[in-house]
Amino acid sequence: MTESVCRTCHIIASGTSCPICGSTSFSTEWNGYVVIVDASRSEIAKKLNISLPGKYALKVR
Ligand SMILES: [Zn+2]
Known part of the structure; x- marks a missing residue:
């Protein structure tokens, strides 16, 4: 399963927004x-x- 990362704040999220x-x-x-x-x-x-607390990506392409 691939997790998505918000391009703006880099948080790892599974929803659409x-x-x-x-x-x-x-x-x-x-x-x-x-x-x-x-x-x-x-x-x-x-x-x-x-x-804010959460799980964030370090590098986003
Ligand atoms: Zn965001």
């Missing part, structure tokens, strides 16, 4: 992911501009 930004532009070509539990305490979240 992004639960965070509402975008319907998804990509199935992505590499690596990071799970953000506490965005305010995560250095990775700051680097990726993530403010």
Whole structure:
């Protein structure tokens, strides 16, 4: 099963629209992911501009 990633905020989602930004532009070509539990305490979240917890792709094509 291929998971889709929102091109805008990079969250990994299975629906047809992004639960965070509402975008319907998804990509199935992505590499690596990071799970953000506490965005305010995560250095990775700051680097990726993530403010909400979730599973995010590192590279999206
Ligand atoms: Zn999004």
